[in-house]
Amino acid sequence: MVxxxxxxxxxxxxxxxxxLCLAALLADIGLDIVVLDPHLPTRIKDIRxxxxxxxxxxxxxxxxxxxxxxxxxxxHGSALNTLRIIESASARADFRADDIGLPYFGINxxxxxxRAALYEVILKKKNITFLCPAMLKDFTTDDVxxxxxxxxxxxxxxxxxxxxxxxxxxxxxxxxxAGIEVRDHDYGQMAITCIINHSKPHDNISTxxxxxxxxxxxxxxxxxxxxxVWVEYTADADAFLKLRRDDFERALQDxxxxxxxxxEMVTPPEAWPLKSLHAKSLIAPRLALIAEAAxxxxxxxxxxxxxxxxxxxxxxxxxxxxxxxxxxxGSHATLHRYEFRRRADIQxxxxxxxxxxxxxxxxxxxxxxxxxxxxxxxDAIEPLRRFAMNxxxxxxxxxxxxxxxxxx
Amino acid sequence: MNAKSTTVDPDEISHFAxxxxxxxxxxxxxxxxxxxxxxxxxxxxATICAHFDKNVKDLKALKGLSILDAGCGxxxxxxxxxxxxxxxxxxxxxxxxxxxxxxxxxxxxxxxxYVCGTTETLKEQFDVVLALxxxxxxADVEAFVQSCVDRCKPGGLIIFSTLNKTWKSMALAKITAExxxxxxxxxxxxxxxxxxxxxxxxxxxxxxxTPFEAMGLVxxxxxxxxxxxxxxxxxxxxIAATKDQNKEKSKx
Numbered sequence: 001m002v003x004x005x006x007x008x009x010x011x012x013x014x015x016x017x018x019x020l021c022l023a024a025l026l027a028d029i030g031l032d033i034v035v036l037d038p039h040l041p042t043r044i045k046d047i048r049x050x051x052x053x054x055x056x057x058x059x060x061x062x063x064x065x066x067x068x069x070x071x072x073x074x075x076h077g078s079a080l081n082t083l084r085i086i087e088s089a090s091a092r093a094d095f096r097a098d099d100i101g102l103p104y105f106g107i108n109x110x111x112x113x114x115r116a117a118l119y120e121v122i123l124k125k126k127n128i129t130f131l132c133p134a135m136l137k138d139f140t141t142d143d144v145x146x147x148x149x150x151x152x153x154x155x156x157x158x159x160x161x162x163x164x165x166x167x168x169x170x171x172x173x174x175x176x177x178a179g180i181e182v183r184d185h186d187y188g189q190m191a192i193t194c195i196i197n198h199s200k201p202h203d204n205i206s207t208x209x210x211x212x213x214x215x216x217x218x219x220x221x222x223x224x225x226x227x228x229v230w231v232e233y234t235a236d237a238d239a240f241l242k243l244r245r246d247d248f249e250r251a252l253q254d255x256x257x258x259x260x261x262x263x264e265m266v267t268p269p270e271a272w273p274l275k276s277l278h279a280k281s282l283i284a285p286r287l288a289l290i291a292e293a294a295x296x297x298x299x300x301x302x303x304x305x306x307x308x309x310x311x312x313x314x315x316x317x318x319x320x321x322x323x324x325x326x327x328x329x330g331s332h333a334t335l336h337r338y339e340f341r342r343r344a345d346i347q348x349x350x351x352x353x354x355x356x357x358x359x360x361x362x363x364x365x366x367x368x369x370x371x372x373x374x375x376x377x378x379d380a381i382e383p384l385r386r387f388a389m390n391x392x393x394x395x396x397x398x399x400x401x402x403x404x405x406x407x408x
Numbered sequence: 409m410n411a412k413s414t415t416v417d418p419d420e421i422s423h424f425a426x427x428x429x430x431x432x433x434x435x436x437x438x439x440x441x442x443x444x445x446x447x448x449x450x451x452x453x454a455t456i457c458a459h460f461d462k463n464v465k466d467l468k469a470l471k472g473l474s475i476l477d478a479g480c481g482x483x484x485x486x487x488x489x490x491x492x493x494x495x496x497x498x499x500x501x502x503x504x505x506x507x508x509x510x511x512x513x514x515x516x517x518x519x520x521x522y523v524c525g526t527t528e529t530l531k532e533q534f535d536v537v538l539a540l541x542x543x544x545x546x547a548d549v550e551a552f553v554q555s556c557v558d559r560c561k562p563g564g565l566i567i568f569s570t571l572n573k574t575w576k577s578m579a580l581a582k583i584t585a586e587x588x589x590x591x592x593x594x595x596x597x598x599x600x601x602x603x604x605x606x607x608x609x610x611x612x613x614x615x616x617x618t619p620f621e622a623m624g625l626v627x628x629x630x631x632x633x634x635x636x637x638x639x640x641x642x643x644x645x646x647i648a649a650t651k652d653q654n655k656e657k658s659k660x
Contacts (some may be wrong), residue, residue, distance in 0.1 A: 030467045143432065144516045323467055325449040326488030328516075332434045334440055340632070 008032040008129070009329065010319070011148050011161040012137045013174050015041065018291035018308040019167030020118035024067040025126040025316035025408055031323060034159055036134035036150055041119035044113055044171030051229040051267045052252045053219060053306040055080055055206070056114075059274070059352050059403030063313045064114065072117035077109035078220040081204040086257075091181055094205075103207070108219045108227065111305070118201045126164060136173050139164060145330070158320060163330035164287045172293035178284040184277040185294075189214050190237035191299055192230040194269045195221065196252065199261030206262065207259060212236075216255050226260065227277050228252065233267035234273065239336045242269055246336055274298055278350055282339040286330040288315055313402040314341050356383060415526050415555065417547040423595055424481070424545075425541070428504035431482020432512050440591040441541070442482055444625060444644070447634040449488045452567060456536055459565045468493035469481045476534040476559050478552075479542025480493045483509035483520060490518040497521040525601065529554040535561055537611045543608065544601045549650060550611055551553050557615035560651040566617050569625070569646045573602040576642040580627075605641055609649075615650040 010026060012019045015037030023033045055292050056064070056077070064070040081104055083095040097105045122128045134152040141164075144191035148159045166174025175182070202220040209216040214231025221227055230252075232240065240251060245265065253263050277296040282289050322334040402408060430436040448659050457464040457499040458491045460473060468640075471493030477486050480498030490513070498520055500506055506524040511518045514531075523530075528551070546552040560566050571577050582599045585591045609619040624637035625644035634644075 125629070144512070211556075321450075322446065324465060325446060325453055326448060326491035327446055328487070329444075334447055337633075 006034070006129075006157065007160045008034045009200060009323075010034075010160065010161050010163045011024075011036070011146070011163060012165045012167050013148075014167035014293070015115075015119075015130065015132065016167060016169065016291070017118065017305065018163070020115060020311045021063065021067045021309060022165065022167065022290065022312040022316055023128050024118055024121050024125065025312070025402070026319060027122070027128045027331065028068075028318050029323060029408060030127065031319070031329075032129075032266075033126050033316060034129045034131060034161070035122070036131045036152070038133045038135050040114045040132050044120055047110070047113055047116055047193070048075075049195045049266045050110045051110050051227060051270050052111045052194055053108055053195075053221070054111055054114075055108045056309075057106050057306045058104075058185060060306045060309045061107060061398070061404050063309045063400070066313075066406075066408060067069065068121045071118040072120060073109060073114055076113050076237040077107040078202075078222045079104035079204055080106045080108055080206045080220060082206070084205050084207045086207065086209045104204075105362040106306075107215065108221060110227075113320055123221060136168070136177075139174075141284075141286050146330075161330075161337075162286065162328065164320070166287065166289045167291055167312075168293055170275070170292045172298045174291055175293050176286065178287050180284060180289065181260075181280045182277050183267065183280065184275055187196070187274040187276070187298060188234055189231050189274045190234050190271045191230060192228070192237055192240065192269050192271045192275055194228050194252075195266040195399070196226055196228055196260075197266055198224050198226060200224070200257075200259075202260055206214065207256075209255065209257070211255075218256060218260060221355060224260075225266065230255070231274065231299070237271055241269060246351070259340045270376045276350065278346065280354055282311075282342060282346075283335040286335075286394040287333070287364075288338055290315055290333055291373075295350060297349060301336055304407075305348065307349050310345060310400055311342060313400040314338060317401060317408060345357075360377075411552075415528065415546045415552040417545060420547075421502050423593075425502050425504045427593065428482065428502055429508055430506060431484065431508045433619075433654065437593055438482070438484070440585065442483075443482055444627075444634040445488075447625060447636060448569070449485060449624075451646060452485070452489075452538065453492060455567060455621070456565060457645075458655070459650070460535070460647075464473050467491075468561075471492035474534045475536040475538065476527075476530070477558075478537060478539045478556055479481060479545070480509060480522070481505050483513055485538060485540060486520045487513060487516065487518055490520050497523060497530075497534070499523045499525055499527060501526055527559055528553070530559055532559070533561045534559055534564065536565045536567070538567050540567070541590055542569060543570045543603065544597060549603070550614070552610040553608075555613040557612065557651060558615045562609045562651050562653045566607060566612065566649045566651060566653045567646060568612070568649075569644065571597065571602045572642055572645055573604050573607075574642045575597070577602055578644050580629070605645055605647060608647055612647065612649045616652045618652060619647050619649040621648040622646065623648070 009031040010033050012035045015035045026033050034054035081097050086092045099356050131152045134150050135349050137149040137151050139146050139148040146161050146164045166172045181369045204220050207218045213233045216316045217229045279294045318338045319329045323331045425438040434442045462469045474495045475489050477498045480486050480500045486496050486498040503515050503524045506522050510522045537556050541555050569583050578599050588596045605622050612619050623646045624641040626637045626640050628635050
């Protein structure tokens, strides 16, 4: 059964953090938005510890603040003031945020928290319709709009809109149906994550051990709690995941080199394969891809979610500018500007994290030596340190006004 | 089309009419218009909002205002104005363009009054009269400017845009755009009809309006977009004027 046509300005397929963020930003300027997602977000009061965390850089904090969600997130995040890289017992380097005039490198918190906070925001907005459980079935595009057929709770209905946004993740149905090809790569690595309590304070230091299988990182959370991001070759990761709880805890204890004292697991370990992916185009007629529908990055360097939020912010800016001039928000002119502004940022982040991973995830003697020398050099030469830090946290290709803290 | 009209140049109409069905193709013969449209429409909205004290960030900022778009073509300016809440009339001597405009607005769900004809035949007056990229195509400039000013309410706003008569506009707008990068079909512009801002301003003054601003529209090849410029009026430019209050009274 197909119910009557519903009209709106933008349909966003995918109600994850980037999709909800885009919806909240666009609703504020007065556009009618429909968001679809198969899974209901958790309410903020029901949030439980979860191993999936992300460090939000200052620009991302500004974007979430503009979306009205930051005040709800802030109490649950921990600032990362120092990044400590440990290559070996003799080669380590500390990078301090205040050395480059920043209050912090990032604020670490659970991903489901940002989604929950954004959900609270959008529930209060009359011009956002959140359809759930709902999925995109197909769509047809013509020169003045898109007709999107969705399945909401077993019932089919057609939405008529000016622009369809694919924020539906790495297996994006929007991307597939638009025929946009992807280039992907499997790193043969897994990321194991969990939350731990520890007896010693973390002092807001994010510690990254470089090991042959991949980086092992302790990322601070509020109190004596941290999240673990442990990258390992797939076969080794499988073996670790089969360990009994106390054996796994011991393995963690061993890897943290007692830096944060005695460890106790708060959440069981979860793991997923590491892949990189990038869509060959961010746009098609009346269609834009954002976030993981457009790019998936190696977690090294914590760039993924930050990059995704910059997509949402930039697209919101282009749509806002077009709408305020009365222009067609789904026109090629509008979408082309979005793609034009995002291309360099996405390319450099993809290549950067990929290269970084190839550099650090190996046990080649020469590279290990070069890494040690490199780390000592970067650590010793002040301008180089500043450059390395600035590149990581203040992306040169980000020109989003929202991420600078300005208004939409 | 009014064959006796003083402002319509039949050669100009036939030149545009052969492409008029493609007005809304962003990659077609009117691609440069689409490319400059975001900046152009942004300027129009900002200027209209400033004149009538409206909030420029409001999506319906032009609500309550009546606007005439003289030489509206396929409606690429009428549609944005309608979305912003204005009561808009688009007039053009090219029937094919009016048909394309009417059909596109209808499918987009926008209410726009399209008329095939010339400004001299209209009786009503509007808060705003727009004459964009049109004065360089009319047969009698003085008569056309006068008819635009006559269609504006006293104290209302008149905005013209056209191409300057400089060597730079000859090189860029005529030779480069038509023959080298082929943005527009050859023969789109007759450089002899281009006007200096001072000439256009003088025509407006004679017709009973007071020009208060000239603004350049400059293509930036690095950013691949048009930008507004207060000091470079060498190629494309706008002139904004207010309709004089007393002129109307003295006529009556």
